[in-house]
Amino acid sequence: MAGPNWKLEWADWCPGCGNFGLLNAEQRAIQELGEDPKKIIMVSGIGCSGKIPHFMRIPVSGVHTLHGRSLAYAQGIKLANPELEVIVNVGDGDGLGIGAAHFVNAGRRNPDITVIIHDNGVYALTKGQASPTLRRGDKPKSLPVPNISDNANPIALALASGYTFVARGYAYDVNGLKELIKAAIKHKGLAVIDVLQPCPTYNDVYTKEFYDKRIYNLSSEKDWDPIVKSPEEEGEKMSKALQKSLEWGTRIPIGIFYQNELVPIYEERILQQAPSYKDNYPAKAKIEKDGKLITSVDDILKEKKI
Numbered sequence: 001m002a003g004p005n006w007k008l009e010w011a012d013w014c015p016g017c018g019n020f021g022l023l024n025a026e027q028r029a030i031q032e033l034g035e036d037p038k039k040i041i042m043v044s045g046i047g048c049s050g051k052i053p054h055f056m057r058i059p060v061s062g063v064h065t066l067h068g069r070s071l072a073y074a075q076g077i078k079l080a081n082p083e084l085e086v087i088v089n090v091g092d093g094d095g096l097g098i099g100a101a102h103f104v105n106a107g108r109r110n111p112d113i114t115v116i117i118h119d120n121g122v123y124a125l126t127k128g129q130a131s132p133t134l135r136r137g138d139k140p141k142s143l144p145v146p147n148i149s150d151n152a153n154p155i156a157l158a159l160a161s162g163y164t165f166v167a168r169g170y171a172y173d174v175n176g177l178k179e180l181i182k183a184a185i186k187h188k189g190l191a192v193i194d195v196l197q198p199c200p201t202y203n204d205v206y207t208k209e210f211y212d213k214r215i216y217n218l219s220s221e222k223d224w225d226p227i228v229k230s231p232e233e234e235g236e237k238m239s240k241a242l243q244k245s246l247e248w249g250t251r252i253p254i255g256i257f258y259q260n261e262l263v264p265i266y267e268e269r270i271l272q273q274a275p276s277y278k279d280n281y282p283a284k285a286k287i288e289k290d291g292k293l294i295t296s297v298d299d300i301l302k303e304k305k306i
């Protein structure tokens with residue numbers, strides 16, 4: 001197990017920011033799973049959320065990419081080297097605004113990746129504009145008038161797009177979030193955790209006080225079992241999860257909404273058409289001195305008859 005290798009002295013998030021809880025939960029999840037840090041790639045976009053790879057105190061690799069494009073990078077990395085554990089951190093604006101098309105289409109492929117949404121209801125880095133998860137009528141302090149747009153529902157959107165592990169966490173429940181992240185990393189397929197992340201600087205609507213009195217854990221519900229164990233259960237579990245995704249008021253559920261490992265992951269789908277991908281994925285390609293590949297993907301393409 002890798003230990004912390006430097007101090008968190010330069011993290012420039014505001015005091016009390018929910019991102020600290022996310023950072024701690026992610027680090028502890030990776031350590032408790034005993035993951036080899038060399039195999040972990042943290043990918044993020046631009047936003048306060050995007051800084052997370054810089055602040056990790058375990059020596060994982062990080063790629064801080066463009067706003068909205070982290071899922072495209074992450075899928076490329078996973079395709080190039082399926083042996084890597086790819087963890088993506090997106091803001092709600094990053095992942096569900098400009099990155100919404102990538103968010104939906106990743107679901108259709110089911111790559112074995114973990115996506116963590118820092119859901120604070122605002123575009124925090126650019127000073128508190130309304131983000132896609134802010135509800136109509138809400139007025140955080142940077143908005144001159146209440147929000148006139150309806151919100152996107154990350155849980156329902158993920159379910160409808162094909163994500164095979166769909167959960168919600170809370171940034172101040174670090175232990176609970178850590179367990180969700182461990183389950184998401186272990187899950188074979190595309191996992192998403194929508195993390196309710198207070199932004200004390202710009203969002204004075206979704207505060208700790210707001211969440212603390214509303215949040216409850218789905219696991220405390222009698223007979224709640226989100227895991228699909230046979231194809232016949234898929235419809236029923238999906239519809240129960242969708243129904244729960246609509247709950248947002250005096251009670252807000254966290255925990256696992258849906259989990260289905262019966263859907264083939266993207267790598268398996270490729271292998272079905274191109275068995276040599278297993279031993280010949282792009283990261284294994286040898287590179288000449290001048291930076292050019294000396295092996296090519298021609299064999300894979302020929303097998304696929306492209």
Ligand SMILES: Cc1ncc(C[n+]2csc(CCOP(=O)(O)OP(=O)(O)O)c2C)c(N)n1
Pocket residue numbers: 046047048049050066067090091092093094095098118120122123124125126131
């Ligand atoms: C293509 C592009 N458009 C816009 C921006 C400006 N921009 C930087 S961060 C940001 C919003 C970040 O909000 P969110 O993704 O919700 O993350 P948070 O800061 O709340 O964690 C925007 C619009 C950008 N960097 N690149």
Ligand code: SF4
Pocket residue numbers: 012013014016017018019048120124125198199200201202
């Ligand atoms: S602006 Fe909000 S999200 Fe960004 S660091 Fe400060 S509290 Fe955190």
